[in-house]
Amino acid sequence: MTDETNGRPEGDGGSSFKPGFGLLKGLGVTLKHALKPAITQQYPHEKPDLPPRTRGVIALKEANCTVCYMCSRECPDWCIYIDAHKESHEPASGGKSRSVKILDKFDIDFALCMYCGICVEVCPFDALFWSPEFEYAEYEIAGLYHDKEKLEEWTTGVLPPPALEEGAEPEPEPEVDEHGGAEASAAPIPSVSAPVIVAAPASAPAPPTALAPEAAAVPPPASAPAPHVEPDQETHDRVLAEELAKGTDARVAEGKAKRAAMMAARKKAGL
């Protein structure tokens, strides 16, 4: 209260000076907030309401990994450890045998990881993803070293990539080759529902669905990845309507709906 302007409500041009009005208004604001429900989420008791594409942990879709080592070379902390060996595979249709790299070890030391996400960015075959899972705290620092089986588990909950923007070039259809994917290296990798791309057994002929052609050449990994399921449209529409009714941002709502749809579909498929 050093000078005459103190305590005046701002923005009314000073023409109608009401002494103490600003003070009362302030009291009104705090009281209003006191009467509204608190926004606190009681975390251990209730799960936090996270955005669907939360970057909680790095997950590995082993079937998509071609052991190109780009992630481990780009990693600023050198926290990715990869081991692999080569095997020769005879194509089912006969012909020259093909050498295939088999992933033996893919470990990430999350005690070193700084969550820069460069590995996810740099992965050329969509094998690494950000997963919304975040509850992997450990009592001992060594416990933060996770192998590829654990990283695979975290792929559940990863959303399919967002739809292409309007006017974008349509995704090329993968060329399905009757000769066991001889042109596999040339075909682009479809990224639609990338985390759930199924790896077909090496001996089986290429399935007629739009599978990654090179998948036929890759032997099934130790832990079988989740087979492909279509998102549950009903759940999608319901969650989307619910989220929009709540006033959630359209983009976030869409993501949440997609995630719920995937979860529901997987549940239905008994996974």
Added chain:
Amino acid sequence: MLAQATSIVDSTFSNFWLVLIVKAAVVVGFFLVAPMMVGYAEHKTLAHMQSRLGPMEAGKFHGWAQLVADGVKFIQKEDIIPKAADPVVFTMAPAVAMIPYIVLFVVIPFGPTIWALNLDVGVFFALAITGVSVIGVLMAGWASANKFSLIGAIRAAAQLIAYELPLILATAAIVMQVGSMSMVDIVEAQGEPLFTGLGDILPAWNIFYPWQALGFIIFMTAALAELTRPPFDMPVADSEIIFGAYTEYTGLKFAFFLLAEYGGIVALSALASILYLGGYEGIAGIPIPPPIWMLAKIGALSFFIIWLRATYPRLREDQLQRFAWVVLIPLALALVLVTAVIKVL
């Protein structure tokens, strides 16, 4: 005048020493419990005013035992005395700051027969004793051998000098109007209906007199400053001087300062209820026992003080001094003048 009434303790026990012990136990017990409740209320009120929940875990139900847990924590803390500090003064300071507020409750009446002591000079005693508390803060600031502590202590002392005056003048206006310094007398004087014939609903609480309503505002403002509560908390302004006089304190000693602060809120709320809100006198037609009325008023005023903390930012030191000397003291003097004129008329 009803100053001859006896308290419920005096009429129950006849032995002087027994009466003394019971009264002391009740007063100290109240002093230990009430500030804890205000402290918990502050945690929760501030939290909700900031759209948070506040303590929710201690004691399971809405964190009711948070301050008990805090107390246990304070006891466990290491008791640190700085090397350069004066250990005797440093150790005595929390007690000097806290005891006045305990003693203050001796003269606070909670019902027609519920009080420890009905002094003829009750109000004078209460105001005198609250002023002692700042000596504890000064001792703490000086003995800490820390520049932040010293600045905080000097600020607290300067603030007390500036705001003790409007506090006393506002109280003087009430004393003049009632014609007694006894707390019980002041409360009893507010028991009558304000207007006879209008249903006798509105009691003659001092706040319902327009000029005393101004006095109430002056009193509460000065009380806030005396308690060094926001927006008048420059003595502990953490952005400038860490925590003022309490900077070097740890553990139980620090807890005593906190207890003094919250005890002070209860004490000055009780004083304001007695002077302006009719103390234990209720509104005619509402069957609530007098002690509950008194506690409800203390609770409401304490909530108001917490509410102010949630709302207003801290003033600057010079703004604080200027506001006291240029605004509050002239207003309080005018109030005394008006009260005197009306009393004579």
